Amino acid sequence: MVGKAESIGRWLGIIVDLFVPSRIVAVTKRRRYRCTQIKANIRFFSSSSDLPQKSVSIPMEKREELFGQLCERFSRSNAADGRSAWDIALDTVTEVGGSALNAVSMNSQTKQLLWARSSMERCWLDEYEANDYQRADPFLASFRRGESTFRIDAGTLTRSEQTHDRAFELNHNLALGGYGSFLSSAFGDFGCGERLMVVFCSRYRLHEVDALAGIGNVQLINAFIAANIRDARPEPLSSQRIELRNQVLTPRERDILLWLASGLRNDQIAYRANIAEVTVRKHLISIRRKLNARTREQAIAIAVRDGWIVP
Structure with a gap:
């Protein structure tokens, strides 16, 4: 009985492929x-x-x-x-x-x-x-x-x-x-x-x-x-388009912020990330610029508030 049902199902599939327009499918x-x-x-x-x-x-x-x-x-x-x-x-x-x-x-x-x-x-x-x-x-x-x-x-x-x-x-x-x-x-x-x-x-x-x-x-x-509406991306000149200014933190920058939030010093972060301490400082400058933060502490607060890191 099961084999007969499977056979009927296959034939129905063939009929659909032959006679139903592909657009409808x-x-x-x-x-x-x-x-x-x-x-x-x-x-x-x-x-x-x-x-x-x-x-x-x-x-x-x-x-x-x-x-x-x-x-x-x-x-x-x-x-x-x-x-x-x-x-x-x-x-x-x-x-x-x-x-x-x-x-x-x-x-x-x-x-x-x-x-x-x-x-x-x-x-x-x-x-x-x-x-x-x-x-x-x-x-x-x-x-x-x-x-x-x-x-x-x-x-x-x-x-x-x-x-x-x-x-x-x-x-x-x-x-x-x-x-x-x-x-x-x-x-x-x-x-x-x-x-x-x-x-x-x-x-x-x-x-x-x-x-x-x-x-x-x-x-x-x-x-x-x-x-x-997943295909509702607005046209470039649409009046409903909102220009987005993406200041995306890289995965490395997010890791550094997380370590900083956990209390690690620059040298400890450098050791953890296997990079030079001067590179850590460069990353922190970039993070503060992207988040418009005046201090490292403010950068952490903004990153948590805006969902970039979850301590």
Whole structure:
């Protein structure tokens, strides 16, 4: 009986290869792969301790209904009407109280930012680039640290010793720009060496987003978006493109910072790394320049804050 079933399966495969156009087969495989990505994203968040403790509960039947709606919606991307997955993602975000969408791709190994796309106002993106807010962006820092999610209300940071002046400025200028809150979801590389972070932006505060749509629903939507926009890298002249200034620490520089953070002196680091002590000093100068740090201690603090090292 098993042999007969296997034989039927082989014949069905031959029939599909002969009579089903290769384009349809390719699209089916691509959709099946995206569905696998989505399920992995959802499982990841379902087991995450980063989920808010006080959020709108989502009945299972409602979650399944939303899942089906999102599957149907994103399956229409690149159809005859020419709408891309990015366009569909923007419509979806708007329908649940969002006002903009950000997406950032990063190399999993080097932590180098590969591309970034945003539907925020172009005047705000120009201000972001001009003021080099990338250095103080808490979402990029969270992304580098490998956190699954990060969220914050705009205009709520207070000045303190722990808060970078530029981070305070960024947080309050976002509120002045009409933005209320931000919720990020970061997902693994699925074997391609690339991680993706999706940031849901809203004019409402987080507790209002939770009441309107449910934080869990927003994270489910982010999972679908991440699985479908991996080819959404913006064109060089696109108004939604964000220019990234990568100051990537090399693996050697990260090792030296870790040893420095553990209390080793320059000569001990040189012995551990099997390099000359003068080379250690050159590495430390390079690290301070890349991190815009005045002292070695400040370089360590910035590297920990931004996710370059985990002591």
